[in-house]
Amino acid sequence: MDATDGAAVLARARQGDSEAFQTLVERHSRRAFQLAFRITGNEQDAEDVVQESFIRAYRQLGRFEARAHFSTWLHRIVANCSVDLIRSRRARYDHASTDDLGSLDQPEADGPNPERLAASAQIERRVASAMSELSPLERTAFALRHYEGRSIAEIGKTLGLGTSATKHSVFRAVRKLRAALEPLRGES
């Protein structure tokens, strides 16, 4: 996408041009979905987050500062919508069975080794289960740090947290994951 073209589309969208906003949705939705999926760990939840994020983005487009990147701003909204959704569905996560969680994010096997596959599936299940035990903020902060490679400072800005609170959300997430994965470490 040409930068000038992008700025023009954004300017039109900010003036309420729905066609221009449609262009933004088409350009940014796949990446937004990927981010939402990494944070929520669930396809349907990620869909809900993306939908809500674009609706929120449209409502708040007037507040968007043109000098910032639209994608950065949108990702901030996606992360916060994810926090809200995880929080509101906490009860469901709390009661999800390990089998349900195991069905999430199963990677494709790259070889026919059944032992390796089984070990990998077991790790995936443990990770999914441990992730579901994290608080919404821990989970989001960890996903942004570990999966998305965002810095602590960026995560703090995204979630409206101070640096210290952000670090501690990540530390706690790592500690909980370590505790959950410790028994499997030798098998990895």
Add this chain to the structure above:
Amino acid sequence: MTHYSEEDLILYYYEERPRTGGIQQHLDSCEPCAAAYRELASTLRMVSTPEAPERGEQYGLELWQRIRHQLPEQEMPWWSAWLRADRLAIAGAFGVLLLAAFVAGRWWSAGHAPAPAVASTEATAPRTAAQNDESRQRILLTSVADHLDRSERVLTEIMNTPAGGDISAEQRWAEDLVNTSRLYRQDATDAGEQSVALVLDELERSLLEIVHTPSRTTAAHLDEIRRRIDAASLLFKVRVLGDGLRQRERQDASRPRALATHTS
């Protein structure tokens, strides 16, 4: 020899430490720290990035079809209301009238005694001060509404924390918010926003209580904090006030030059 903590090693793993050279040197020479780091790194490497289900080229279009009829009205910044064509036309007409009045005044005063210059200065000065107050009030509304959103989150986290959980992250977060809250409360008092100041005062107390609770909470500690939050209906008040402030922001945006006459 000083060893590195788990937190240091986590930051090092994520390349967050500014002086990674120092820690690397230490890990080269300190076996216990090197072992701890290897263990941490091997566990974190087990957490692979989830593969998001593929979304095709048409995904954006499909999404657009789903949301296009749900799009709400855009919240416009206060200044944008002045950029609407009809308002620009009114402003232009007003400008022409002002210019005509100025020219007529000059022409009229050429044949009469000049009006004392100080009179016009006195007339414009209060208006400028009023406009400044109005902008300050707008900024205060936005900032306090954002602050309340963040506070609502930390309170909700505390309400949902399981007994025996570690609340140190929430405590640091609450500590940041206490400091900000004090400043906003003072600003709100100065601006005559007594109801805002009162809620901020109650919020500050609960945040302080969270800050001073042991990080590893017992069920009793949590119950005590939650009971006080519930007793004061704090979450409810924070939500209602936040919504109210956003509403006022929007109202101010729709009549930008009117002097803010808020009830508090």
